[in-house]
Amino acid sequence: MxxxxxxxxxxxxxxxxxxxxxxxxxxxxxxxxxxxxxxxxxxxxxxxxxxxxxxxxxxxxxxxxxxxxxxxxxxxxxxxxxxxxxxxxxxxxxxxxxxxxxxxxxxxxxxxxxxxxxxxxxxxxxxxxxxxxxxxxxxxxxxxxxxxxxxxxxxxxxxxxxxxxxxxxxxxxxxxxxTGSVIESSAARVAKEEATRAAFREGQLGLDRYGLRPLLEELGVEYVAAEDYAE
The missing domain is CATH 3.50.30.40 (Ribonuclease E inhibitor RraA/RraA-like)
Incomplete structure (x- = not known):
């Protein structure tokens, strides 16, 4: 040093x-x-x-x-x-x-x-x-x-x-x-998050807003009724 x-x-x-x-x-x-x-x-x-x-x-x-x-x-x-x-x-x-x-x-x-x-x-x-x-x-x-x-x-x-x-x-x-580019990308992210926040306040789910349902299906996640689920 x-x-x-x-x-x-x-x-x-x-x-x-x-x-x-x-x-x-x-x-x-x-x-x-x-x-x-x-x-x-x-x-x-x-x-x-x-x-x-x-x-x-x-x-x-x-x-x-x-x-x-x-x-x-x-x-x-x-x-x-x-x-x-x-x-x-x-x-x-x-x-x-x-x-x-x-x-x-x-x-x-x-x-x-x-x-x-x-x-x-x-x-x-x-x-x-x-x-x-x-x-x-x-x-x-x-x-x-x-x-x-x-x-x-x-x-x-x-x-x-x-x-x-x-x-x-x-x-x-x-x-x-x-710093300049980070300010621009941060401002864009704030705007995007505000739109998402407004959607969530109106009841939209993250699964739908982020398009995650196809991913769950691709990963093999199943929806099973409680009466049909066995440990």
Whole structure:
């Protein structure tokens, strides 16, 4: 690993970022061809939060948050901190003091494969966070890492300036150069779902709207009256 802090990487346009936030994780994931999800291991510390922002990536050594301090300097309004470590760690790498400094610089929230602490204070500050654990274990500041380099966040590769979308359903990464096309496909999906929702409210079944009856027949599924069914 090269110990480096990359300054001023290109970021996705904030208008596109804000548009993606309106759709949410599940819709954007489907619109991207079911790609981009980090995985179920990162969960929000607060309910009903939904954010999108440009990634400032941080690669730390386990139990050492030195590079988070370095990353704060690189943050600007609209960013999301993305913190991971070179090997598994659930120590409380991020807490209320970091959030105070981050909020001053306009950071919208953070996601981490590690732990967070000071959860009550983070909630009171309305600073959203998604983490692999809540853990009061403290950390040191002793080992070099990297800022704004590509990192692996669960199942996703995140590059500085990519868009992070996060809500109650999890965390997702949209590559910076794909934001325009993803917005278009997400909007189309929302329109399609609204039409389906209206049909369901009128009593139409998914079996018919999605044309699934022939599939059931093809798979050999039979309709059998209860009186004719034997265990």
């Amino acid at each position: 090269r110990n480096v802090i990359v300054t001023n990487p290109p970021r996705a346009d904030l208008a596109d970022v804000d548009a993606l936030a309106t759709f949410g994780v599940a819709t954007v994931h489907e619109a991207m061809g079911r790609t981009g999800l980090v995985g179920p291991q990162l969960r929000p510390i607060q309910p009903l939060a939904r954010i999108a922002g440009t990634a400032v990536t941080v690669l730390c050594w386990p139990g050492d948050n030195l590079m988070v301090h370095a990353a704060i300097e690189q943050c600007r309004p609209g960013d999301v901190l993305v913190v991971t470590t070179t090997s598994d760690c659930v120590d409380g790498m991020f807490g209320e003091l970091f959030a105070t400094a981050a909020q001053y610089r306009g950071v919208r929230g953070m996601v981490t494969t590690t732990g967070v602490r000071d959860v009550a204070e983070l909630q009171q500050m309305n600073f959203p966070a998604w983490s692999a654990a809540v853990h009061a274990q403290g950390t040191v500041k002793a080992t070099a890492g990297a800022v704004n380099v590509p990192v692996t966040l669960g199942r996703a590769v995140v590059r500085a300036g990519d868009v992070i979308v996060a809500d109650d359903d999890g965390v997702l990464c949209v590559p910076r150069l794909q």
